[in-house]
Amino acid sequence: MSDIAELPIVVASMSLGRAWVHPLSTKLFAAKQAGFKGIELFMEDLVYLAKDHLSEEEERDNDLESLGMNEQAMLQAAQTCKHLCDENGLFVLTLQPFMNYDGLLDEERHKKMIEKLELWFKVARVLGTNMIQVPSQMQAEGTTGDIDKLVADLTEIAQMGLRQDPPIRFGYEAIGWGAHVNLWEQSWDIVQRVNLPNFGLVLDTYHILSVLYGDPTSPTGILPTGLTNLNSSLSTLSSLGSSSSSSQLEEFLKKLFYIQLSDAELLDPPLSSTHELCTKNPGMNPLMIWSRNARLFPGEYSEKLSSPSPPSSSSSSSSSLPPESKSKSKSESESESEPESKPKSESELQYHEASSYTKRGGYLPVHEVAKVLFEDLGYRGVVSLESFSVTMVQEGEEVPGKHAEKGMRGWKRLVRDLEEGKRKGKEK
16 A cells, blocks of 8 residues: 555645636745645636736637637747646646537537647647547536447547547546536546547536535435435446456546546535525525535545544435525634544534534545555555635735645645555454
């Protein structure tokens, strides 16, 4: 297990601060200082960097969306980003997110997305990355979940990627609030159907756990069937490693392009139709609200917990929330300290006891998913850390550095807890 600590760890550029508040140069330096080897580059950072290459008149004539299609400005921004990455000894793992593409019913919208992708290819080449991340379709309106259509659309871009020099890979990720694909099993099925060497999988612990286990509308933060759901899904994932056919595991690992690790905050109060986060942005899916405002790095446990374990799902209850609801997030104090002591009784591990947590204490069983990936499947590829919260828009030159340090500290804590768990398992 100790070799996990030597894996290349990258961080999402947005997780170190939003682009309109924190310049990319500051964030890349912070990533380097914290010990990260690379970044997942969000297009938002490039668009804001591109603004620096415009005259005042050009800036007035270009909104952010049109600027993202300004080839000259975007390629100049990509060159600047590559230079900054080289200065800091960082690589760009992937450019993301190429979103809301698969399943479009309107041919004109589909055509525009293909045109956008052509520019993304050029940008990726300048950045020195060979991968573009594609989240599953998030918009129900104007799209279809027909599996043949989804596969055809994704096959189209994969074939385009193969024609690039060098070829471009696509990492497909099932998003928790995806309109048609929101489970890792679905995304893996699609990857197998596309069946091209440059089209693979991205697994994100938040999206896995938010759908199967977590519930931001419940005081407990857990679905009534959360533990059952999670055990079933992880059993399926783990079975790939225990399969009698080694070729099945080999194929899965070959197509697992990278993994993303993140936790989430136990909301207090939970989301409801009258919650501030919902009333400010009506219409957003609860899981998207949660993700955009209260996602934490792995290892951001409460200071009273060192390595949380899944609680009994029987103690969970769910409150009602309209199917559509949106939001921002709440401000909260942060505890940077390590856990003071290990819990001594099962009751101390009950996640429904909100008083056991600091405001930003993570509680999702990220380590359970990580254990399957690292131990059962033997994954030894790139690991990306993500966190999305209101702290990303806090002003101050120190913010990116604090985020980067917190992310790396959380990763080291997760590795330590996994190693401790493995040692204890051998002792039994």
